[in-house]
Amino acid sequence: MGLYMAGGTALALQLGHRPSVDFDWFAPSIGNPEQLFQRLTPSGLPYTILSISHETLYLTINEVQMSFIGYCYPMLRPPVLWPDYNIHLADIVDIACMKLSAITNRGSRKNFIDLFFITRDHIPLNKCLTLFTQKYQQRDIGHVLRSLVYFADADSEPEVKIQSEVNWPKIKKTFESEIKKLTAKNYSDEFYT
Structure with missing residues (x-):
């Protein structure tokens, strides 16, 4: 099946920037989610199915949220092997693109x-946006730029513990500043030339 972990936990395992306890597993196809579920349940651990549909399975196993998602978009970089547990984690490049898509x-x-x-310590935002266009074959990123400065949903959520001196107001201010710089340089025009 070629499962790899992506999302916040996969990133936290690589960066150590915040706690994360849900497991998001991806593969080009997970096949029939009910058959996947049948393969998971013999463990004897308590479980609850949250949602099951075409190419998706959301559940809790032993009170840990897990998702299994058929994800047809190509990997830009090979997954990283986490040898302690013999699992594959999506590369930071792919997680950056997925985070932009999620936002x-x-x-x-x-x-x-x-x-x-990711953008502060590993991949500049303008490079993340370029990678996003490659991964999702999208040339128009105007909606992405607008989303990066729309904080209403995030502002209504509880605080998230961060392993750093960084706080939520600083994060918002950083994105506002970066988007202002990018749009002042007509960054989105780069995708049309």
Whole structure:
């Protein structure tokens, strides 16, 4: 099946920037989610199915939230092997793209925090945006730029513990400043030339 972990926990395992306790597993296809569920349940651990539909399975196992998602978008970098547990983690490049996509759909505080640490310490925001266009084959990123400065959803969420001196107001101010710089340089025009 080729499962790899992505999302906040996969990023936290690589960066150590915040606690995260849900496991998001991806594969090009998970097949029939009910058959996948049947393979998971013999463990004897208590479970609850939260949602099951085409190519998706959301559940809790022993009170840990897990998702299994068929994800057809190509990996830009090979997954990283986490040898202690013999599992594959999505590379930070792919997680950055996925975080941008998640923010455009719903700007949760955790996604902004994760993207902040990626762009501050690993991949500049303009490079993340370029990678996003490659991964999702999208040339128009106007909606992404607008989403990066829309904080209403995230502001209504509870605080997230961060392993750093950084706080939520600083994260918002950083994205506002970065987007202002990018739009002042007509950054989105780069995708049309």
